[in-house]
Amino acid sequence: MIRVVLPAHLKTLIHLQGELEVDVAAPVTLTSLLDAIEARHPVLVGTMRDARTRQRRAFVRFFACERDLSHEPPDARLPREVEVGREPFYVVGAMAGG
């Protein structure tokens, strides 16, 4: 089970308290994880990455295990700690504006 921490704006959209948990078959990549999140919550399509190009939105970042994974290739495998649920995967709204 992958643990995902969403930013407040996206939690509002899916009426979520706390972490989101999603099942994704190993090996887990950024693409397979985001696909699984969007499949479970279609309202999130287009909020983290462009719905058509699947490029990460400019002010969205992906962190895990104290690393910024935002610029990793979409098919790169996520850290083992995320795959096994020991560490959460963070979707972060970049700090900008007020």
Add this chain to the structure above:
Amino acid sequence: MSSVRVLVGTRKGAFILTSDGTRRSWHVEGPLFGGWEIYHVKGSPVEPNRIFASQSTGWFGQLIQRSEDGGATWEPVGNQFVYDGVPGTHQWYDGTPHPWEFARVWHLEPSLHDPDTLLAGVEDAALFRSSDAGESWQELSGLREHDTGSQWQPGAGGMCLHTIIESPADPRRLVVAISAAGAFRSDDAGQHWMPINRGLRSEGIPDEDAEVGHCVHHVAMHPSRPDVLFMQKHWDVMRSNDAGDSWFEVSGNLPTDFGFVIDVHAHEPETLYVVPITSDHLHYPPDGQLRVYRSRTGGNEWEPLSKGLPQSDCYVNVLRDAMATDSLEECGIYFGTTGGQVYASADGGNTWDAIVHDLPAVLSVEVQTLA
């Protein structure tokens, strides 16, 4: 007994204000979609309990929400706004070519005739139509692909299509306005478009009476006279008696003819309302006095309306989509400010009350008069 529902979009969520027909006591519901920018909320004239909201942030993009029960519950609908083909370029602020990029939906206009049809005006400027109550969107690309499209430039707020007017007499006739390209009209349901800016003069563009390039802030129409249009331009209040084929200035004795909102009384097609704003670099009322100006003569002769409005130390703005009217026997006028107040007059503008004081900055106000 009749009632009124005021739909308010703000920088940090939407609010629904309701009252009975006396408009003396108000119930405030919200924030809905807290933390999100709600550029516009508007109900279907055909099915008033069907309401649409444009929800966005710079971080997480655009959503469209739909309610079928007057705003009590909402569901997200389609949010894919994809330009037709290869969209090409418009002019950037510095005059260089800039690719068309979708940013957000500024305005939603449910059809006067069909509850499943609505139009969306977006930034970068384009018009989209949904025929399935917002589930999917198709661009009416004849507008963006107009010969002048590559010359359009953004205004300070972005290159937004912010005004959409459907003619009650002919659903094939549409008028839209874009900052800072100007006004456009289609007589074939949005397939083909023509600029309707003859008579506009704008200092600050190379050719002051160019075919396009004017920063139109808002356009209003009374449903009984679809050929008469009123415009608040960047500077100048304008009028057209021929559906935009030509315009003439009706700023008259206004203390300043800069502003954003303009609207028409529900029952008096020659009674207009504007909120003069000091200038293009001082976006607040002259002398710190918030005043609505009313003309009962279709322009030129204006009277200040200040009873109940702050007359000192008031430095708010009133944005382009933030004024609306109800259609009760005694017409109600409503407007919202960047200071978070929504003011209402239940007597055509003679007296005003703040029906709510401390919302986030108000982006839009729409009113539904309910049986």
